[in-house]
Amino acid sequence: MPQFRTISAAATLSWLAACATSSATLVEQAAVPMTVVPVAKVEADLSAPDPWAAYWNASRPASFVLIAQPMVPPRPERVTTDGIQVQAIHDGTRVAFRLRWQDPEVSEAGRLGEYSDAVALQFPVANDRLPPVTMGASGMPVHIFHWRAQYQRDAERGKPDIKDLYPNASIDMYSMDFKDAAGGSKEEREQFNPGVAVGNPQSFRKSGVDEILAEGFTTSAVQTGHGAVARGEWKDGWWTVVIARPLVIEGGSTLREGAATSVAWAVWQGGEREVGSRKSVAINWVPLKVQ
């Protein structure tokens, strides 16, 4: 405990120092274990996510413990991400979360057997009765914002084609490409891309972050987005990802000044072949204090 107090005191000092220093520079502050996430109000435009903006000085990083997803197989063999640092701010219309965790390498997926680094934020849809933190339950939906390095790659460089993934791949022809010559339609050409043909969101270029509603494991469904944006950067063994969303999303989750709500998170290490239910998750809901 004395050690914890020392750390806590040091962190407080660094945070105070950060607040006092020039507002033009971001000072990376030591995170402290907390039981709530305060959401400070800032005078800033949060519509463009920026992990290195100085306005993050206004939010003290809180650290939280993660555990290997404990409920349903397939589960991770061990805890690959043991903690996450969280900062949160809002500008009156949008709320932004800055999430940091350790990951030894960047994994963007793409090829066979490759998986992406990812992080997700989860909010209850109804605040009066908290759904299970494990992705909600029937009649108790949760609202999820899922960032993947793979989705960010889509947003920045386009959805990879086979030649991007396998530069040396060679194929004589895709026979359906010649449908056009005979006056065929786009639908006919896409018959051999089943995911595309049926409109699976997974098969299309991503914006960086997926908005999802879920009522328990197996039920997550990608929604038409409400303008959530995200941006992540990997540096020196750490991912720093900002996810910004409107404070109020009708039909989804809402955050209001003074009103109680909660948040939870999950992290995937693509390099450890984590995907889907193989992930590190929050132990419980964490209250959000919108200031």
Place this chain on the structure above:
Amino acid sequence: MPNVKNWQLGRDVAYPYPESRPKKQWAIVFDLNKCIACQTCSLACKTTWTSGKGQEYMFWNNVETKPWGGYPLAWDVRILEKLGRQDWAGNGEYLGKTLTEAAPPKEWVLHWEPTDEDWMYPNIGEDDCGGGTVDGGAHLPSLPHDKWFFYLPRTCAHCTYPACLAACPRKAIYKRDEDGIVLIDQLRCKGYGECVRACPYKKSMYNPYTRTSEKCIGCYPAVEQGMQPQCVVNCIGKIRVMGFISPPWRARADNPVDFLVHEKGLALPYYPQLGLEPNIYYIPPINADPGYLEQMFGPRVHEAVARYRALPSDPAAVGLLCLIGSTDRIIDRFEVKDGKASGYDADGKELVTVPVSEPVIERPAWDARIGAIRNNTP
């Protein structure tokens, strides 16, 4: 814990879901003595289903040379090695563990995951012999010799207890009640690849372009019309037949698949010890190593080989084997009578009748009518 009946193992096995057998079960029987690895089946499947982006490497149907071939690389050896000992009791009961029973505590099934490199050599080991090393070319001074290999054509086995279905965290995989075909819902699938990891036969494949997993669909649009799948009807060696298999307690001797599997014990499931009750069945190659065959098809393989050798005295079986490949339609019932084999559809309509023995006609070489010698040289 064991909760579902697996007739191939003679005992109940553990499975995450309760037993729910479909009304009919899609099945293919392959006569491995007749396969020449021409890959017409692979190409028939490829041109029908997997000519799109992201499917370049996919062969929902493939043919590999055993013992050395494997697509993906060493798929069989890798899962067998993980599973450990696989013993059978004298009465045909399997004593070892199945993949679901051997699953680590945090998994649904015991599995391994192929990398992209494992998929890069679809025809590796082609025509390589088993039975000791062959240095500097085969020198086989006497017969019989100990060198052997055989071709193994493979599709999805549309298992009664699919590992892919058990492992999918999104429940995007389902088994159809009307024909037992196992499908991945392309709208629900999120490309987690759990089915690719879980299927021991490695017949679920990830599409890196659509970012969903795909697999053999049993040519269900054809099957719904009473037609056999593309890989079956295009087989030039006429080595395979698709039909519906009954569990042994409902077997019907005039159903071609039931006849070969249950009535005669000529056709056997492959790697039944994995516990999934796969529904592709093989008439074993009679000249391959018996130990290897036992590993692949279980202890009943020796009986099957003996029965195949005794085929000349079994007109019904010979007749059915002649019928195979003679119609594109699904044969519900067959009959062998007066030197002819006939197939009928589910409505009792005759599909085809073939002679069990082709008539042999001998002609003198000299054709007096035209005053010339005829021969068979084109």
